[in-house]
Amino acid sequence: MAPTQDALYAEIDLDLSWSERDLPERERTKHVHRLHPYLGKFIPQLVEVLLRRHVVVGGRVLDPFAGSGTTLVQGLESGHDSVGIDVAAFNCLLMEVKTRRYDLFALESEIREVVRRLDGLGSGAGASGYLAEWFAPRAAGELLAFRDVIGEYEHADLLRVVLARAARSARRTTHFDLEFPRAPQTEPYWCHKHKRMCRPVERAEHFLRRYALDTLQRIKDFSRARARGRAAVVVHGDAREVALEGRFDALITSPPYPGLIDYHEQHRYAYELLGLEDLRGLELGAAEQGSGSAALAAYMEGVAEVFAQMRRVLRTRAPVLIVVNDRRDLYPEILERAGLRLQERLRRHVNRRTGRRAGEFYEDVLVAR
Numbered sequence: 001m002a003p004t005q006d007a008l009y010a011e012i013d014l015d016l017s018w019s020e021r022d023l024p025e026r027e028r029t030k031h032v033h034r035l036h037p038y039l040g041k042f043i044p045q046l047v048e049v050l051l052r053r054h055v056v057v058g059g060r061v062l063d064p065f066a067g068s069g070t071t072l073v074q075g076l077e078s079g080h081d082s083v084g085i086d087v088a089a090f091n092c093l094l095m096e097v098k099t100r101r102y103d104l105f106a107l108e109s110e111i112r113e114v115v116r117r118l119d120g121l122g123s124g125a126g127a128s129g130y131l132a133e134w135f136a137p138r139a140a141g142e143l144l145a146f147r148d149v150i151g152e153y154e155h156a157d158l159l160r161v162v163l164a165r166a167a168r169s170a171r172r173t174t175h176f177d178l179e180f181p182r183a184p185q186t187e188p189y190w191c192h193k194h195k196r197m198c199r200p201v202e203r204a205e206h207f208l209r210r211y212a213l214d215t216l217q218r219i220k221d222f223s224r225a226r227a228r229g230r231a232a233v234v235v236h237g238d239a240r241e242v243a244l245e246g247r248f249d250a251l252i253t254s255p256p257y258p259g260l261i262d263y264h265e266q267h268r269y270a271y272e273l274l275g276l277e278d279l280r281g282l283e284l285g286a287a288e289q290g291s292g293s294a295a296l297a298a299y300m301e302g303v304a305e306v307f308a309q310m311r312r313v314l315r316t317r318a319p320v321l322i323v324v325n326d327r328r329d330l331y332p333e334i335l336e337r338a339g340l341r342l343q344e345r346l347r348r349h350v351n352r353r354t355g356r357r358a359g360e361f362y363e364d365v366l367v368a369r
Contacts (some may be wrong), residue, residue: 016348024117031221036165039179040066040261042254042323047074050252054319059249064239064306069095072232072254079227085235089276090267092236097158099232110153112218118209121145130272134184139204140169146208155222162215164270166207172200238282240305242314254323258299300334307338322366331366340368
């Protein structure tokens with residue numbers, strides 16, 4: 001028999017769970033959190049609560065699986081210095097752009113000049129390989145032309161993120177399947193998102209224009225929200241091996257889970273366009289590695305190594321806060337291997353309003369020391 005609503009709610013930390021009405025999508029993706037879509041990230045409001053509950057005022061925060069930088073961004077907003085580590089080059093680019101301090105006048109002048117140039121930008125060199133397969137000729141040409149002029153500007157990294165976001169939207173795929181497209185869509189199709197027949201995207205210039213201006217506004221919004229005198233450091237590398245300086249007052253992270261997402265493949269278009277270093281072989285729990293017994297054993301060993309390495313730079317009694325859907329109950333053993341002790345397991349309900357995914361979804365917030 002299914003549990004009653006009261007019984008279900010009794011198992012959930014309501015302060016860590018929000019309804020769609022209480023926390024709509026526009027609030028979950030406020031300011032720089034929406035510079036580029038990122039599958040599998042935790043919402044900023046959850047990090048805000050964890051910082052408030054567990055981290056001393058002004059404390060230094062560490063995230064060894066930093067992803068798109070939610071911990072770093074919210075740390076800056078809440079008045080904390082932070083360090084984020086990630087093995088994916090695109091993730092690190094995204095974090096750098098989100099957390100950097102900008103001269104807003106210079107940034108706006110540059111962005112508006114770039115937008116003006118779009119009208120006469122034309123097309124770049126002909127596409128080949130992945131780009132020719134996944135983009136219509138006009139879209140590929142516009143993306144390549146934009147890439148060719150990025151190096152002329154001071155804020156080149158920010159423009160690279162704009163390029164990647166436009167490329168994601170301009171791929172030959174259905175409008176309702178931007179997260180996991182399996183093959184290029186070249187013919188008209190029935191669109192589940194728009195409830196009508198749609199055609200694959202043919203151009204990219206309008207996406208470049210829209211996202212350049214949207215990025216400018218989000219950077220402006222975050223510049224007003226972030227605390228003064230705080231900084232975030234991004235480290236590109238394997239968290240099992242990086243050397244960190246100083247001590248940290250808390251660790252807040254959302255690790256990958258085995259067999260679900262390949263974070264390099266999720267952003268394949270960015271790696272192809274920008275020529276980023278691909279270190280997917282070091283990625284823990286990548287979808288291509290599967291979720292069989294050998295893959296799970298390797299995942300547990302790798303994550304335990306990360307936490308053992310991070311434990312060396314944590315202050316005594318510093319909280320280790322892990323947000324994960326631990327449906328296989330792997331983390332008690334992972335934490336024990338890392339020399340950490342699980343103190344509390346909080347349950348939260350997760351809104352699922354992305355793409356065509358549906359159904360109830362829950363995750364745990366593990367509190368260890």
